[in-house]
Amino acid sequence: MPSISQKGHNMPASPIRKLTPFADKAKKEGKKIYHLNIGQPDIETPAIMLDAIKNIDFKVWAYTPSEGTSSYRTKLASYYNKLNYDIEPSDILVTNGGSEAITIAMQACLNPGEEVIIPEPFYANYNGFACSSDIVVKPIMSYIDNGFALPSIAEFEKVITEKTKAICICNPNNPTGYLYSREELEALKEICIKYDLFLFSDEAYREFCYDGREFISPMHLAGLEQHVVIFDTVSKRYSACGARLGCLVTKNKELYQVALKFAQARLSPPGVAQIAAEAAVDTPDSYFETVSAEYTARRDTLVAGLNKIEGVFCPNPGGAFYVVAKLPIDNADRFCQWMLEDFSYENETVMMAPATGFYSTPGAGFNEVRLAYVLNEQDLAKSVAILEKALEVYPGKQ
Structure with a gap:
């Protein structure tokens, strides 16, 4: 056999x-x-999203561009810019769920055997994505006793090697629900600049911050533009997990062009989901x-x-x-x-x-x-x- x-x-x-x-x-x-x-x-799921699907009138269910439709990326850029991300539609790569955005980023940014540091506990599928990409997860422990706060920068430096290429966070965090502070993000900025690392930020739960707490993205930090890769999805924001639509966002043009080659290899993201998600951007506050x-x-x-x-x-x-x-x-x-x-x-x-x-x-x-x-x-x-x-x-x- x-x-x-x-x-x-x-x-x-x-x-x-x-x-x-x-x-x-x-x-x-x-x-x-x-x-x-x-x-x-x-x-x-917002009615505006479901209505967009009901009102589809195309005659051919065709491929979409590998990077996503122009109309959806333009609409999505407006969503991010309301959050002060200061991006262009050309900074957005539409993906088959947030999962594909993560896999593409890992494959585009790291060679086989290179390492990504991730505070643990972390979203379980990061292990699977790393395995499929032939890269190594270097965990750094956070603890339940302090609510799973970001470990100190000294702890990060203990595991940085010549093979380290990236740090990955999920904010707000899955599985812990921890919301990283501006001070914690600034600390990550400094270490990424010092060691020339990518900063992957999984922001699937951006809309869900409680008790008046502020959400901070690495996209808000000046000087980190070429380091940041955002992972996002419509799954949680609009309670549309079955749409299987996400995106990768980066201002690093070289990285974007490499990521696009991976996207071209898998052909295109789902067209119907993009129609629905484009409409969903108008979901009221x-x-x-x-x-x-x-x-x-x-x-x-x-x-x-x-x-x-x-x-x-x-x-x-x-x-x-x-x-x-x-x-x-x-x-x-x-x-x-x-x-x-x-x-x-x-x-x-x-x-x-x-x-x-x-x-x-x-x-x-x-x-x-x-x-x-x-x-x-x-x-x-x-x-x-x-x-x-x-x-x-x-x-x-x-």
Whole structure:
């Protein structure tokens, strides 16, 4: 029999999706599952976006330009410039989801074997993207005790080598919800200039910042223009995960031209999604105000409920719609699977993502889980109650 590639064997499984077979079995057994494992919001997609799809009148479903349609990139540039990014449509490369933007940037900026520093815990698929791009993730630990704040610059410098080419952040952060401050971004600017590094900034959750906190992008920092690569997506902003449309934004023209070659190799981003996303740029601010208020209430319900459970600690995040909670358990992977296979309360259970998959450091996150507050407050409160009951009887409770 032909052998599978070593890269294939090395590709990590998603901690977000790998327990799906156990969830499917539990559903077949009649259990109701509260899905807190995945960032799939139940917020309605803006009507303006759906109406644009309904009103499509083309006769041929054709390829679009590899960089995205001119009309969409022009409209999208206006969105970014309202946020003071000071970009041109020619700085935007439209991609098949934010995932492709990340993969293209890794392949365009790093040679095989070169390194990207990422504060952990981090979005689990960064590991997969790095594996497929033959580059090395150098994790730098952040800690739940201080809410997963950015590690000190001294910690970054400890892992910088001649192979280091980039630093990657997600702001607000997935999985922790941490929102980086201006001071933290300025510190990253200095180290990127000092060591001539790219700064990758995953901004999928830009719209979701709470308690009046300010969102700062590396695009706002003067002097870093040739270093910054933004990853973005319509998935979270407009609750349109299935559109599979994202973009890469950079003012570095050499990098853009190289990234475009990767985009040409995969032909084009989805045309219908671009029509919908172009219309979505006109979504009124009131939509985001309502959504932000809803997520704030959900966050407060979940965090307060978790911290009332004996032995549980959960920091209060400043953005996105995730929390990482520390539980009194022996093994997060085992616990999350046990919740689906062996536990229910009133024939209901909760699906979570074990945090181990959001770390690169072996053994890290063994007693942590990520929960997405993408359900309504009532369901979140019920989920917390079920989790509390589960922890009372879990065989591996610590």
